[in-house]
Amino acid sequence: MITSHLLKALRSAAVCTGALALLGAAGLAQAQLATGKPKFLGNIIAGSVPSNFSAYWNQVTPENAGKWGSVEATRNQMNWGPLDTAYNYARSNGFPFKQHTFVWGAQEPGWIGSVSASQQAYEVEEFMRLYCARYPQTQYIDVVNEPISQPASYRNALGGSGSTGWDWIVWSFQKARQHCPTAKLLINEYGIINDATKLNRYKGIVNILKARGLVDGVGIQAHHFSMDNLSAATMKANLDSLAQTGVPIFVSELDMTGDDSTQLARYQRLFPGLWTHPGVAHVTLWGYIEGQTWVNNTHLVRRDGSERPAMAWLKNYVRTTTIGGGGSGGTSKNIVVRARGTTGQESVTLRIGGTAVRTWTLSTTMTNYTITTTLSGGSTVEFTNDATGRDVQVDYLSVNGSVRQAEAQSYNTGVYQNGACGGGNGLSEWLHCNGAIGFGDL
Template sequence: MLPPRPSQPLLALVFALALLVALVVPPAQAAEPTLGELAAAKGRYFGSATDNPELTDAPYVAILGSEFNSITPGNSMKWDATEPQRGQFSFARGDEVVALAQRNSQRVRGHTLVWHSQLPGWVSNGGFPATELRSILQNHVTTVATHFKGKLAHWDVVNEPFNEDGTFRDSVFYRTLGQSYIADALRAARAADPAAKLYINDYNTDGLGAKSDGMYNLVKSLKAQGVPIDGVGFQGHLALQYGFPYKMQENLRRFADLGVDVAITELDIRMNLPADATKLATQATWYSDVTKACLAVSRCVGITIWDYTDKYSWIPSVFPGEGAALPYDENLRPKPAYNALRTALGGTPGDPGPTAACAVAYKVESQWNAGFTAAVTVTNRGTTPINGWRLTFAFPGDQKVTQGWNAGWSQTGRDVTAANASWNGTLAAGASASIGFNASYTGTNAAPATFALNGTACRAS
């Protein structure tokens, strides 16, 4: 027996309700592509350097893991980290970075096997004869490259071999072995990890000039000798006060014409502090121009910024009075340079955060002389339930949580964690949890800029 047919008035009502839902409920919005995704669409990667101490900063790690499709360990694969004592190797810190990249489906650029700096004293002051030093170098390269075999896309095999005038730097390796140490290192790396692309990397070679001529002549010579070399890294440590590199695109192209890949490997663009709107606008233009130069050369395979945030920049400690060099500020907020990079890569300006799978609303409900009360609403904007959540953020100032509710609250330095209570740990798709806290503060009481839920960056409002 067939069920009774609905009456015409009922059908009309159902149709009207369906039409109303279609008008009121907006369609799901596709996520804005990240810098890594925009670069990948053009056959490149867009990466960031990182360092192990930073990996305890959950909001930082959330952006690092979602915005970039390549990472470079800043220090954990250098000689002093991997072989601090002769024949005693340590890979734990490098392994940590590789594991992070694997979890986020990111490539890794290995940095660096042979460098005159950050050498343990037993190498730099060992006084070894040529035969022994060559054996030490080859053993180090072989052991480290073998350990990471199959896990790295690129290796900066030799780092910064040149003086500013294009002559070879007077390192312990050059002084004892001559320039042949470069070929020795490249051959050892190729034998240890045949799949990794092998690079020589240096700074102030970004434009045409004496130093880049020295690099060009070296690469040309190595190619003629049949020495394995796959790429040249142009670090890109630029400064507004010194001008943009001379004919950068032309310089990249001449190296590519030698039959090697080229990459921007350590990009940052510093300025004399304080930063202002004019300097930040110029910086944004430079980031765009570097990106366009790379995109114009078919063998320019990618760009890496030397960490993505001013919070962890090396610049202020090395160049006093200078800084603000990166596309994100100290509070992990995008700067004009970020939007310039998106536009140069073919995207549209804007922070992809609004399309994240979670949202956090932060509101100061009351404030007095030395304290305040804040309400925080955590929303699951994804399509599947979240079973067990952990919200992390960092205060920008001297705020300290003194009491919290509806979550387990803890704080270390500026970093705050709120873990679900036993009764609100499941967030269905579209569901929210309301939590809050009292806190003390001194100075200003600015709101946190970024939030992460279970390590994933959330939209903040």
């Protein structure tokens, strides 16, 4: 992956010096593809903003400008200019902005290995502090990128493995929360969508952060090397598994290769499963213009502004497909969660479409907890068991009077069965372990 990510940087540098100001023939007067949808469909900005960006996308991620090695290649000499360009464009257009990234083992400053451990920790935190002061309206931050595949070389200075096995990640998120308290904090990794073994390891990190209230989203890169030959069934199984953490999924770096017909077939096979999955909160592609993507044949728009077949299909699909997700709009729903705790100190959280809607502290008697919402998407009732002797019994969830019994649902990841946590097979009203009962789409 080092070679691949360096290739990203080289291509981005070329874009910075010679970006084409495309006047796309494909409808600059039209709104973004995902206008009015509960999920954004975003893309990257490199050195300059393509003139047709707002014809397609409604979220911005800087390709390389936000990486520490790009900002502070020379110690204490900060290059914010390219990042200013992307951030200010997002702000002026009302698009969500995601910083990419704070802590990463690739594209880190070359000088970081020559300073002491205490200085390394200081410098990492300083980068976060300066960033957050300069860009206070950042909505999302990839705090740690590729913790499994490309961990930071200076991780021991941040706590190393420690008691959790990932203390350096916990430290990074704690500092990001301190300095950017209003941003949603994300972790990001590649190879998750196609590798169940790596996925399970990743879920372990996510759950460590979730237990400490530090993570708001889990990123999966979905690059061509994971996607091109992936089956839709495998993708869904892995998305379903990751969604069991109860943390919203961000498809963060999507691209697929191929000639016109091959790329079209791949988007038709896989994109619907990403866009409509109830656990996926948002989707960001990784480039779209010919000659300005990090890998050949991942582009969706040619140099002359004409669209490849996959883009023509994508436009129609996104605009005409009704989905649930982390947004609002549509019919009001009266939701009832009927539950009790064994001690009266247990709390449960209702999450819809990846968004935490309401947390209730439970009575020891069966009680109806109600909320009215227009949110749509997958629904879960989640429990974090933070003390001994605590258990939750969920009788049902109802939607406008239609009852869904807890013991009849497809999964329960908080049930204690056969002497262990993590049964995950439903057929129980009880939550004893950290986990959730899934009640399906609303």
